[in-house]
Amino acid sequence: MRVAPDIPEHFIKQMETWMGPEARDLVEAMTGRPWRGLRYAAVANPHGSLPAGLAPFLGERIPWTDDGHYLSPGVSLGYTVLHQAGAFYLQDPSAMAVAVALDPKPGERILDLCAAPGGKTTYAALLAARRGGAHIVANDIHRDRVVTLAENAERVGAPCAIVNESPAALAEAWPQAFDAVVVDAPCSGEGMFRKDPAVRKEWHPDAPAKFQALQKDILAHALAVLRPGGRLVYSTCTLNPLENEHVIAWLLEHFPVELEPLPDWPEWSPARSDWAQGRVEMEGAKRLWPHLGRGEGHFVARLRLHEPIAAARRRSRAKAGQSLLSDKTWSAWLSSLLTDVPDAWRQTRVQKTVVFADALGDLAVDGLRILRPGPPLAERKGQVFVPHHAASRLVAPGGFRATVEVDEETAIRYLAGEPLSMPANVAQDASFFAVAHEGFHLGFAKRAPGRLNNLYPRGLRSTRIESLAALAGAAGSSSS
Numbered sequence: 001m002r003v004a005p006d007i008p009e010h011f012i013k014q015m016e017t018w019m020g021p022e023a024r025d026l027v028e029a030m031t032g033r034p035w036r037g038l039r040y041a042a043v044a045n046p047h048g049s050l051p052a053g054l055a056p057f058l059g060e061r062i063p064w065t066d067d068g069h070y071l072s073p074g075v076s077l078g079y080t081v082l083h084q085a086g087a088f089y090l091q092d093p094s095a096m097a098v099a100v101a102l103d104p105k106p107g108e109r110i111l112d113l114c115a116a117p118g119g120k121t122t123y124a125a126l127l128a129a130r131r132g133g134a135h136i137v138a139n140d141i142h143r144d145r146v147v148t149l150a151e152n153a154e155r156v157g158a159p160c161a162i163v164n165e166s167p168a169a170l171a172e173a174w175p176q177a178f179d180a181v182v183v184d185a186p187c188s189g190e191g192m193f194r195k196d197p198a199v200r201k202e203w204h205p206d207a208p209a210k211f212q213a214l215q216k217d218i219l220a221h222a223l224a225v226l227r228p229g230g231r232l233v234y235s236t237c238t239l240n241p242l243e244n245e246h247v248i249a250w251l252l253e254h255f256p257v258e259l260e261p262l263p264d265w266p267e268w269s270p271a272r273s274d275w276a277q278g279r280v281e282m283e284g285a286k287r288l289w290p291h292l293g294r295g296e297g298h299f300v301a302r303l304r305l306h307e308p309i310a311a312a313r314r315r316s317r318a319k320a321g322q323s324l325l326s327d328k329t330w331s332a333w334l335s336s337l338l339t340d341v342p343d344a345w346r347q348t349r350v351q352k353t354v355v356f357a358d359a360l361g362d363l364a365v366d367g368l369r370i371l372r373p374g375p376p377l378a379e380r381k382g383q384v385f386v387p388h389h390a391a392s393r394l395v396a397p398g399g400f401r402a403t404v405e406v407d408e409e410t411a412i413r414y415l416a417g418e419p420l421s422m423p424a425n426v427a428q429d430a431s432f433f434a435v436a437h438e439g440f441h442l443g444f445a446k447r448a449p450g451r452l453n454n455l456y457p458r459g460l461r462s463t464r465i466e467s468l469a470a471l472a473g474a475a476g477s478s479s480s
Contacts, residue, residue: 191297
């Protein structure tokens with residue numbers, strides 16, 4: 001058996017104990033190249049498709065989702081115009097199954113409890129948008145990771161609230177408030193051994209038991225925020241049964257939940273009932289084994305809660321910031337910017353000078369760290385509003401009254417911070433223009449004498465953006 005020198009020996013022995021001779025096939029697979037994927041991501045245009053310019057880089061369609069493709073080896077698309085525009089999201093193929101398992105329903109309130117860096121949140125938002133939308137709250141306890149979560153949600157136009165709290169605090173503040181909860185739990189990461197050498201190096205024989213205790217604590221709080229009849233989706237990117245089948249068996253034994261069978265996705269295997277006290281229903285959960293499927297190791301289960309889980313309710317129902325619902329200046333400005341003003345843009349909250357769409361509704365916020373109560377829409381400067389960059393990603397093609405469509409070369413210059421030439425036949429009364437490439441909005445520009453000033457945020461500007469043609473040429477040269 002050929003083994004990567006840094007795959008932990010204790011891990012190999014552990015899996016041999018559970019799997020017998022099959023463990024050799026698993027470990028052998030971990031010496032190969034990881035599978036990479038991308039999927040369509042523009043939430044504002046949920047029925048759109050990947051641009052044709054990406055075709056040279058795409059492999060086969062990922063069989064458990066209609067939106068994803070395997071990515072050709074050696075290709076890096078993170079610094080392209082279409083990625084910056086939120087047209088696609090780079091995501092592990094196996095991780096895409098979590099949002100598919102969630103199966104968002106119209107109008108639901110959904111909590112992604114351990115959401116960073118945002119792949120599952122943003123895919124759930126896309127699937128929900130195809131069905132009329134849902135109210136999504138994305139939380140992560142880590143302050144550095146929650147910033148990345150907000151950035152990724154903003155890039156693809158996911159209209160969610162961003163929260164930076166512990167599961168315990170949310171269970172106290174929001175008892176029985178959600179129709180569905182996703183727990184992509186912190187784990188020992190064994191499924192990522194092939195992809196990330198750092199995970200292999202950091203793994204310890206005690207890690208599965210340590211993470212199992214943390215996972216149980218998180219899940220107990222997750223059930224407390226779930227309404228009776230609601231769904232809990234639990235997932236990990238690890239392989240051992242302690243963090244997977246054993247955790248689900250613990251939930252079934254201690255809480256009024258039922259395990260729902262997931263679809264028989266191609267290349268996924270049933271979870272192991274023999275690792276869960278012989279519970280046959282455990283086979284309704286699914287595993288992606290690296291030696292049996294084209295993806296990294298993953299476990300996904302969906303459970304239904306039948307009775308409420310008691311939790312203390314906070315007294316206050318205070319909302320964050322004032323509403324601009326009755327502000328005539330705000331309404332007039334929206335009408336000058338958009339061809340059709342969404343209802344969500346009229347239900348707002350203001351924090352300091354930033355106007356947000358309200359994604360929290362009647363959820364209590366006192367004492368909670370709310371990074372964003374919804375997607376940012378505008379900045380208020382006195383009685384003047386300036387569109388927030390995030391607002392450009394929230395609107396479908398044709399939704400802005402003034403739009404400038406640019407080619408890839410001009411888009412690259414725009415993303416570097418350069419101004420745009422004033423196009424012919426523009427709306428004479430427009431102050432702000434959406435800048436788009438192939439129908440995907442990049443950001444905004446403001447009218448100035450003889451040109452359009454660049455409003456792309458300085459912190460996002462980059463001179464590293466590459467053209468798809470250059471990348472395709474480089475990929476062709478390396479493969480020849």
